[in-house]
Amino acid sequence: MNQLMERAAELMKAVDGFGVTHIISEDGNLDDSHIAFVEEQMKTCSPPPTPEERELIILLKVMTIDAREAVWDHINRPFD
Secondary structure: OOHHHHHHHHHHHHOOOOOOOHHHHOOOOOOHHHHHHHHHHOOOOOOOOOHHHHHHHHHHHHOOHHHHHHHHHHHHOOOO
16 A cells, blocks of 8 residues: 555544544445545534544545555454
């Protein structure tokens, strides 16, 4: 994985599993429509999004679907 993907993986593991990004970080909904939904929810959610949640969305938006899925697979693979 490249640095962008590694950072996205770190953020996915670090954000609150019950926060505004949960449909991405916990449920694995990585398509553009879910990212856009979360980005829209960030405008009015309470509590407001964390810097990590904002950064995660920014990174995912510039990644391909295949790259997003590779990140998801990386953080969800069973321990070796």
